[in-house]
Amino acid sequence: MSQKRTLPDPLTLIVFDFDGVFTDNKVYTAQDGSESVMCDRRDGLGVRMLKDEGIEMFILSMETNPVVEARARKLGLAVQQGCDDKAGFLAGYLQEHGIEPATVIYMGNDLNDLGAMKVSGYAVAPADAHPTVLEVADLVVAATGGNGAVRELCEFILKSRKTQ
Amino acid sequence: MSQKRTLPDPLTLIVFDFDGVFTDNKVYTAQDGSESVMCDRRDGLGVRMLKDEGIEMFILSMETNPVVEARARKLGLAVQQGCDDKAGFLAGYLQEHGIEPATVIYMGNDLNDLGAMKVSGYAVAPADAHPTVLEVADLVVAATGGNGAVRELCEFILKSRKTQ
Amino acid sequence: MSQKRTLPDPLTLIVFDFDGVFTDNKVYTAQDGSESVMCDRRDGLGVRMLKDEGIEMFILSMETNPVVEARARKLGLAVQQGCDDKAGFLAGYLQEHGIEPATVIYMGNDLNDLGAMKVSGYAVAPADAHPTVLEVADLVVAATGGNGAVRELCEFILKSRKTQ
Amino acid sequence: MSQKRTLPDPLTLIVFDFDGVFTDNKVYTAQDGSESVMCDRRDGLGVRMLKDEGIEMFILSMETNPVVEARARKLGLAVQQGCDDKAGFLAGYLQEHGIEPATVIYMGNDLNDLGAMKVSGYAVAPADAHPTVLEVADLVVAATGGNGAVRELCEFILKSRKTQ
Numbered sequence: 001m002s003q004k005r006t007l008p009d010p011l012t013l014i015v016f017d018f019d020g021v022f023t024d025n026k027v028y029t030a031q032d033g034s035e036s037v038m039c040d041r042r043d044g045l046g047v048r049m050l051k052d053e054g055i056e057m058f059i060l061s062m063e064t065n066p067v068v069e070a071r072a073r074k075l076g077l078a079v080q081q082g083c084d085d086k087a088g089f090l091a092g093y094l095q096e097h098g099i100e101p102a103t104v105i106y107m108g109n110d111l112n113d114l115g116a117m118k119v120s121g122y123a124v125a126p127a128d129a130h131p132t133v134l135e136v137a138d139l140v141v142a143a144t145g146g147n148g149a150v151r152e153l154c155e156f157i158l159k160s161r162k163t164q
Numbered sequence: 165m166s167q168k169r170t171l172p173d174p175l176t177l178i179v180f181d182f183d184g185v186f187t188d189n190k191v192y193t194a195q196d197g198s199e200s201v202m203c204d205r206r207d208g209l210g211v212r213m214l215k216d217e218g219i220e221m222f223i224l225s226m227e228t229n230p231v232v233e234a235r236a237r238k239l240g241l242a243v244q245q246g247c248d249d250k251a252g253f254l255a256g257y258l259q260e261h262g263i264e265p266a267t268v269i270y271m272g273n274d275l276n277d278l279g280a281m282k283v284s285g286y287a288v289a290p291a292d293a294h295p296t297v298l299e300v301a302d303l304v305v306a307a308t309g310g311n312g313a314v315r316e317l318c319e320f321i322l323k324s325r326k327t328q
Numbered sequence: 329m330s331q332k333r334t335l336p337d338p339l340t341l342i343v344f345d346f347d348g349v350f351t352d353n354k355v356y357t358a359q360d361g362s363e364s365v366m367c368d369r370r371d372g373l374g375v376r377m378l379k380d381e382g383i384e385m386f387i388l389s390m391e392t393n394p395v396v397e398a399r400a401r402k403l404g405l406a407v408q409q410g411c412d413d414k415a416g417f418l419a420g421y422l423q424e425h426g427i428e429p430a431t432v433i434y435m436g437n438d439l440n441d442l443g444a445m446k447v448s449g450y451a452v453a454p455a456d457a458h459p460t461v462l463e464v465a466d467l468v469v470a471a472t473g474g475n476g477a478v479r480e481l482c483e484f485i486l487k488s489r490k491t492q
Numbered sequence: 493m494s495q496k497r498t499l500p501d502p503l504t505l506i507v508f509d510f511d512g513v514f515t516d517n518k519v520y521t522a523q524d525g526s527e528s529v530m531c532d533r534r535d536g537l538g539v540r541m542l543k544d545e546g547i548e549m550f551i552l553s554m555e556t557n558p559v560v561e562a563r564a565r566k567l568g569l570a571v572q573q574g575c576d577d578k579a580g581f582l583a584g585y586l587q588e589h590g591i592e593p594a595t596v597i598y599m600g601n602d603l604n605d606l607g608a609m610k611v612s613g614y615a616v617a618p619a620d621a622h623p624t625v626l627e628v629a630d631l632v633v634a635a636t637g638g639n640g641a642v643r644e645l646c647e648f649i650l651k652s653r654k655t656q
Binding site: 192198199200201202203204205206209229230231234235237238310 | 511519
């Protein structure tokens with residue numbers, strides 16, 4: 001794990017990209033064009049632990065695909081899909097809900113996450129994110145997307161809360 | 165393989181967590197929300213070898229998912245699903261069946277297995293279990309979950325029986 | 329990345345093999361014989377970036393399988409399937425459309441791509457291509473098939489255009 | 493690749509185990525209990541090259557599963573399934589067809605292949621076969637099951653034929 005800045009305090013919201021964060025950025029395409037993705041059960045347990053702490057979270061995805069919704073439902077997370085302009089959506093959301101950007105974590109992995117990373121106060125990336133994303137990120141977890149990257153962030157947040 | 169204590173003798177029961185033990189802790193989510201998991205044929209052969217020795221085994225899973233039942237059926241193992249309190253269930257099961265905890269192996273990989281690991285006399289973990297689980301385990305096999313971890317335990321048990 | 333010759337200039341067309349280029353050359357076979365393949369979201373973003381630059385691209389595949397068509401549709405790429413003689417098809421295509429072979433990139437990974445690699449002016453291979461293909465290729469990207477090989481080529485093309 | 497003895501000459505038949513040879517020994521279990529397996533397109537091309545040379549081949553599998561049949565059909569190979577006693581079946585087959593065991597290659601990866609390996613004149617194993625199988629094998633290819641192990645054997649056979 002490589003950390004440039006301390007976590008937001010207070011932390012009011014975590015926004016996750018889906019592909020490459022909850023997955024290894026792969027998609028399984030079947031003959032009928034339907035898609036599947038690989039997720040990690042560890043991440044599910046991590047999300048549950050943060051929910052028990054009362055931390056708000058949702059998923060923001062460029063893809064419009066029922067598979068994102070299916071996994072989000074299992075995780076008990078809200079999801080905003082088909083979002084070509086993630087930065088614009090996120091900026092509007094924060095303003096509408098009166099959320100201070102400095103209290104928001106955004107976790108993403110590819111070039112189309114750069115805007116949202118700037119809008120939020122704290123950017124997190126999995127270890128296998130795009131090189132440009134890794135440069136920009138305030139925190140790069142040791143795990144790769146779909147292989148415990150979300151869980152690692154969850155445990156890091158919980159640990160930092162306990163040591164306060 | 166890293167072993168802190170010798171195997172239970174006699175050994176009357178092996179209880180397996182499913183995700184992260186029989187699988188690599190991944191889940192494949194399809195558009196309709198249905199899930200698939202990846203298992204290892206080697207483990208199937210290992211379970212069969214232990215059954216031929218007359219060793220009792222079952223699967224104890226927090227997830228309530230037909231995929232666990234489907235794989236358990238193929239392995240010929242009973243399964244207890246949707247078990248949020250694994251430790252409580254296991255303690256009750258052992259008492260009800262008059263099974264001495266010291267003769268029971270529990271194999272699990274994540275934080276929600278810690279309780280059941282304490283209830284049973286002997287805790288086994290795959291090599292890629294959660295760090296806290298690895299610390300607690302009496303035996304950590306060299307293989308990771310879904311990649312022969314169960315088979316390795318099965319062969320280790322069979323080998324230790326032959327050398328007695 | 330290992331490069332023997334500079335990229336075609338001008339570049340008018342990129343032809344991609346599918347299996348082993350957009351995928352890791354694996355196929356998931358279900359009980360009913362239907363097939364699925366694993367693709368990389370990064371490649372999808374790369375293809376989109378090249379399309380934004382107006383570069384022509386299509387997929388040329390020996391397999392006749394709806395899964396290739398399904399993925400091509402998602403990528404927004406045309407596809408020529410069931411092509412046992414890729415070299416012959418490609419030569420005819422270039423002649424028919426009056427395309428100079430020296431301005432064409434072909435990306436492939438196995439022995440049945442060698443002919444098409446010679447027909448086109450510039451051959452690209454993923455890092456895990458067949459040894460004979462690696463020898464013939466003008467450019468071998470660092471990434472393996474299905475793990476960002478296409479994306480790496482896309483970014484390399486875009487970068488070379490910007491530095492001109 | 494590690495070779496103890498030269499290939500059979502003449503070579504009249506190749507018998508393949510399925511799981512762990514054409515696959516990485518994994519099985520994907522869906523909620524309805526249906527199974528999928530991951531195969532390698534390279535192996536398909538290798539099998540095709542051997543068929544062009546007129547070499548007889550079939551698949552011998554302990555599993556009774558339509559997925560084996562589905563993949564075998566795609567490869568154009570005959571398949572004998574549900575074979576609990578592979579050695580007995582193979583011995584009977586060779587006798588019935590008047591095939592000299594010394595001219596037969598068997599490729600397998602686990603303990604239930606040991607018998608058939610002894611019945612045939614030449615045993616081949618993928619690099620990730622069971623340690624006992626690796627000891628017994630006359631040839632261990634460098635590739636693992638489902639990752640080009642079959643293709644490597646095919647190319648090795650073709651190369652040895654050309655150099656004769």
